[in-house]
Amino acid sequence: MSRRWTVAVTIALAVVVTGCSKTTPPPTNQDPGAPIEIWIRQAPESDSHKTLIKMANAFTAKTGIQTKVTAIFDGFETKLQQQGAQHALPDVVINDTAQLGNMQLQGWLREIKKSDVPGSEKITDRAWAAAQASDGKFYAMPFSAQSFLLLVRADWRKKLNLPEPKSWEELASMAKAFTDNDPDGNGKKDTYGFVIPGGTERGYMSWYASSFIWGNGGDFVAKSGEGKWQPAINNTKSVEAVSWLKDQFCAQKTVNPGAVNNNTTVTHEVFEKGQGGIYLVGPYVLARFVKSMGTDKIEAIALPKGPSASGPGTLAEGENVYLMDGSKNQAGQLKFAEFAASVEGQSIGMNKDDPGAIVRLPVNKDVDMSKVRADARWKVFQDFYNTAGVYTPSVPNWAPFRQTTADAINAVMANCGSDVRQSMDKLADQLGAELKKQNVLAS
Numbered sequence: 295m296s297r298r299w300t301v302a303v304t305i306a307l308a309v310v311v312t313g314c315s316k317t318t319p320p321p322t323n324q325d326p327g328a329p330i331e332i333w334i335r336q337a338p339e340s341d342s343h344k345t346l347i348k349m350a351n352a353f354t355a356k357t358g359i360q361t362k363v364t365a366i367f368d369g370f371e372t373k374l375q376q377q378g379a380q381h382a383l384p385d386v387v388i389n390d391t392a393q394l395g396n397m398q399l400q401g402w403l404r405e406i407k408k409s410d411v412p413g414s415e416k417i418t419d420r421a422w423a424a425a426q427a428s429d430g431k432f433y434a435m436p437f438s439a440q441s442f443l444l445l446v447r448a449d450w451r452k453k454l455n456l457p458e459p460k461s462w463e464e465l466a467s468m469a470k471a472f473t474d475n476d477p478d479g480n481g482k483k484d485t486y487g488f489v490i491p492g493g494t495e496r497g498y499m500s501w502y503a504s505s506f507i508w509g510n511g512g513d514f515v516a517k518s519g520e521g522k523w524q525p526a527i528n529n530t531k532s533v534e535a536v537s538w539l540k541d542q543f544c545a546q547k548t549v550n551p552g553a554v555n556n557n558t559t560v561t562h563e564v565f566e567k568g569q570g571g572i573y574l575v576g577p578y579v580l581a582r583f584v585k586s587m588g589t590d591k592i593e594a595i596a597l598p599k600g601p602s603a604s605g606p607g608t609l610a611e612g613e614n615v616y617l618m619d620g621s622k623n624q625a626g627q628l629k630f631a632e633f634a635a636s637v638e639g640q641s642i643g644m645n646k647d648d649p650g651a652i653v654r655l656p657v658n659k660d661v662d663m664s665k666v667r668a669d670a671r672w673k674v675f676q677d678f679y680n681t682a683g684v685y686t687p688s689v690p691n692w693a694p695f696r697q698t699t700a701d702a703i704n705a706v707m708a709n710c711g712s713d714v715r716q717s718m719d720k721l722a723d724q725l726g727a728e729l730k731k732q733n734v735l736a737s
Contacts, residue, residue, distance in 0.1 A: 323622065324622060324623065324624060324625070325622045325623055326623060326625055326626065327359075327623075328621075328622045328623040328626065329359070329360035329361060329362055329623075330359060330360070330361045330362070330385045330386055330621075330623060330626045330627060330630055331361075331362045331364065331384040331385045331386070332346065332350060332361055332362065332363050332364065332384065332385065332386040332387075332388065332630070333364045333365075333366060333370075333374075333384045333386070333387045333388070334346050334363070334364070334365055334366075334387075334388040334389075334652065335365075335366065335367060335370040335388070335389055335390070336365045336366075336367060336652070337365060337367040338365045338366070338367070339365075340365065340367075340650065341645075341648070341649040341650025342365070342650045342651070342652050343363070343365035343650075344650060345642070345643060345645045345650040345651065345652050346363050346365070346388070346643075346652055347363050348642055349633075349634065349639055349642045349643055349652075350363050352633075352638065352639070352642055353629075353630055353633045353634075353639070356633065356638075357626075357629055357633070359623070359626045359629065359630070361630070364384065370389075371393075374387070374397075374402075378400065378402060381620065383402060383618040383619065383620055384618055385617070385618055385621040385623065385626070385627050385630075386615060386616065386617060386618065386627060386630055386631070387615075387616045387618055388437060388613050388614070388615055388616070388634075388652070389613060389614065389616060390611060390612075390613060390614075391424040391425070391434075391611050391612050391613065391614055391685065391686075392611060392686050392692050392693070392696065393693065394424075394425065394427060394433060394434055394614065394616075395427060395428065395689065395690050395691035395692055395693065396691050396692075396693040397433075397616060398427045398433045399690060399691050401619060402616075402618055402619055403433040403434065403616055403617065403618065403619060404433070404617040404618070404619055404621075404624070404627070405431050405432065405433055406425070406432045406433065406434065406435055406617065406628075406631070407432070408422075408432065410628060411435065411628065411631065411632050411635075412632060413632065413635065413636060413658075414635075416635075416658050416659050416660050417436050417635055417657050417658060417659070418436070418439075418657055418658075418659055420439070420610075420683075420685075421436035421439055421612070421657035422436055423685065423688075424436065424439075424611070424612060424614065424685050425614050426688070427688075427690070428521065428688055428689060428690040428734070433616070434614030434615060434616045434617075435614060435615040435616075435617070435631035435632075435634065435635055436612070436614060436615075436635060436657040437612070437613050437614055437615045437634050437635060437643075437653065437657065438612045438613040438643065438652065438653045438654050438655065438656075438657065439610065439611075439612035439654065439655040439656075439657055439679060439683075440576040440577055440578065440610070440611060440612050440654040440655055440675065440679065441576070441577075441608050441609070441610050441655070441675055441676075441678045441679035441682070441683045442505050442574055442575060442576050442597070442608045442609045442610075443574070443575075443577075443594045443595060443596055443597065443608070443674060443675055443678055444459075444465075444572055444573070444574055444594070444595045444596070444597055445565070445572075445573045445574075445575055445579075445580070445583065445592055445593070445594060445595075446468075446571060446572055446573075446592075446593050446594075446595050447472070447477065447568075447571035447572075447591055447592070448590065448591055448592060448593040449477075449590065449591045450472055450477035450478070450485075450571045451468065451571075451593075453477055453479065454471050454472075454475055454477055456468050456471055458595055459595065459598055460598050461598050461599075461601070462510075462538060462598060462600055462601060463601075464598070465572075465597075465598060466538075466541075466542065466546065466548070468487065468572065469486075469487025469488055469542065469546065469548035469571075469572055470487060470546055470548055471487075472485055472486065472487040472548070472570070472571040472572065473485065473486050473487045473546075473547065473548045477571060478568055484569070485568065485569060485570065485571065486548055486549060486550045486551075486569060486570040486571075487542070487546075487548035487549070487570060487571060487572050488542055488548055488549045488550065488553075488570060488572050488573075488574075489549075489550045489553070489561050489564045489565045489569065489570035489571075489572070489573045490502055490549050490550065490553040490556070490561065490574075491553070491556050491557055491558045491560070491561040492543075492549075492553040492554045492555075492556060492704060492707055493554065493555050493556050493557050493704065494697070494700045494701050494704050495557045496557070497693075497696035497697045497699070497700040498556075498557055498558065498700060499554075499699075499700040499701075499703045499704040499707070500514075500696045500697070500699040500700035500703060501609070501696065501700070502574065503535070503536065503539060503699075503703050504609045504684075504686075505574055505597055505607070505608045505609045506535045506536075506538065506539055506597075506600065507527075507531075507532050507535045507536070508607035508608065508609065508684040509535070509597050509598075509599055509600050509603060509606060509607040509608060509682075510531050510532075510534055510535040510538075510599070510600025510601065510602050510603050510607075511531045511600065511602050511603040511604060511607070512526065512527075512529060512531035512532030512533075512534070512535050512602075513526040513527070513529070513531075513532060513687075514526060514527050514532075514687065514695060514699055514725065515527075515687050515689065515695070515725055515729065516529075517687070518736035519736055521734060522734055522735065522736040522737075523687065523689060523729050523734050523735065523736060524726070524729070524735070524736045525721075525722035525723075525725040525726045525729070526722075527699065527718050527721050527722050527725060528715070528718040528719045528721065528722040530602070531600070531602045531603070532718065533714055533715055533718050534600070534601070534602055535600060536703060536706060536714050536717075536718060537714045538600070539703075539707065540706055540707055540710075540712075540714060543707045543710070544707075544710035549570075550564050550569055550570045553707075554704055554707050554708045558575075561573070562579055562582070565583065566583065566586050566587060574597060576611075576654060576675075577594075577651075577654045577655070577671075577672060577675040578651060578654050580592070580594070580669070580671060580672070580675075581645075581647055581648055581649040581650075581651065581669075582649045584647075584669070585649055589669075592671070593671070594671040594674040594675065595674075596608075596674065596678050596682070597678075605682070606678075606681070606682040607682050607684050608678060608682050608683060608684065609683070609684060609686075610679055610683025610684055610685050611685065611686070612654065612655070612657070613652070615630070615631045615634050615635070617631060635657060635658055636658065637658055637660050637661055640653050640656045640657070640658045640661045641661065641666050644656065644661075644663070644666050644667065646666060646667060646668075647667050647668055647669045647672075654675075655672075655675060655676050655679055663676060689729070689732060689734055690732045690733075690734060691732060694728050695725060695728060698721070698724050698725065698728065699721060699725070702717060702718075702720070702721040702724070703721075705717065
């Protein structure tokens with residue numbers, strides 16, 4: 295995690311500890327004509343930014359409510375902190391489902407009641423679960439979902455006559471072949487199996503490793519009674535998954551150099567440049583890679599279950615529409631949330647098969663994805679989400695858990711002399727301390 299984000303989380307927790315649970319007093323004057331300011335964590339002028347502008351314009355045409363769309367990528371959470379300190383939060387924020395606890399504990403979010411949202415019954419139960427805080431209340435409108443699959447260089451696999459991997463052993467063998475057997479045919483040893491965003495910024499190493507941990511039947515924390523949790527990162531299945539990843543970094547050397555310092559922005563480029571052939575990632579980059587690399591070079595393959603798992607598992611996450619506290623147009627906020635989750639809003643956000651999708655997998659049950667997108671690879675993501683997707687645990691605030699685990703697992707991958715069992719035991723103690731701090735540690 296970057297220093298800026300670490301500071302932001304520290305500030306957030308400080309706000310909770312000091313009891314200042316609201317950044318702004320309840321609004322006394324409502325203005326139904328006030329424009330809605332919408333923030334999204336995307337690069338300014340990117341395809342995704344333009345897609346949200348299209349959605350916002352359609353919302354305005356339908357309701358007459360004006361909007362202002364702001365895209366911020368670098369330092370997104372830090373800028374939110376600054377706005378909160380100034381009592382000037384935007385009306386709507388589209389942000390990761392995993393950020394719900396961090397934002398709700400600061401008192402930034404308005405509660406959403408399903409009965410207040412027409413069409414709420416059309417939203418999938420799994421998506422609603424990702425909008426629910428540990429207190430049982432809903433603090434967001436579901437907007438987008440996604441699962442993580444292996445995007446694989448199909449041309450490399452075909453050239454080396456490799457089977458589609460059905461186990462971690464076969465996946466490791468494919469990675470080794472991509473590393474050693476010159477899959478691009480240039481006569482040089484300059485390719486690798488895995489490309490991995492293994493840095494600590496925003497918890498990326500934890501974000502990546504989670505699919506392997508859950509895919510092997512392990513976990514970070516395990517539920518232990520109603521509303522209580524205990525560390526699970528040092529159980530046998532979790533340690534086995536982290537050890538397998540370390541083996542790719544250290545023994546097999548099938549991971550792109552510099553992975554322990556890379557975020558997703560850099561890793562996308564590493565994959566596009568042909569420096570590696572296996573990328574475990576969400577569907578949000580599928581259209582980009584198809585456009586930049588060619589559709590015949592990309593195939594989507596489900597992550598095989600680990601050796602100790604009873605079935606497959608992969609990180610499931612997405613984005614919510616958060617209605618921020620202090621808005622002068624709360625009715626307009628709610629109308630935008632309703633529109634964003636409607637069939638029309640979801641279809642605009644999916645952006646067909648073109649780059650810039652801000653709705654990766656739809657959360658509205660009435661959306662027929664096959665009528666919006668022709669690329670069959672999207673269905674592979676959808677099916678794996680439905681059968682194997684695992685959301686982050688519903689502790690009060692997941693952000694510090696993700697950061698702490700990213701720091702620890704990154705340290706293991708960066709030091710080939712590290713002891714995985716000892717490292718995970720130490721990490722378990724840290725997670726236990728955080729559970730205690732959040733008052734959810736099982737006795």
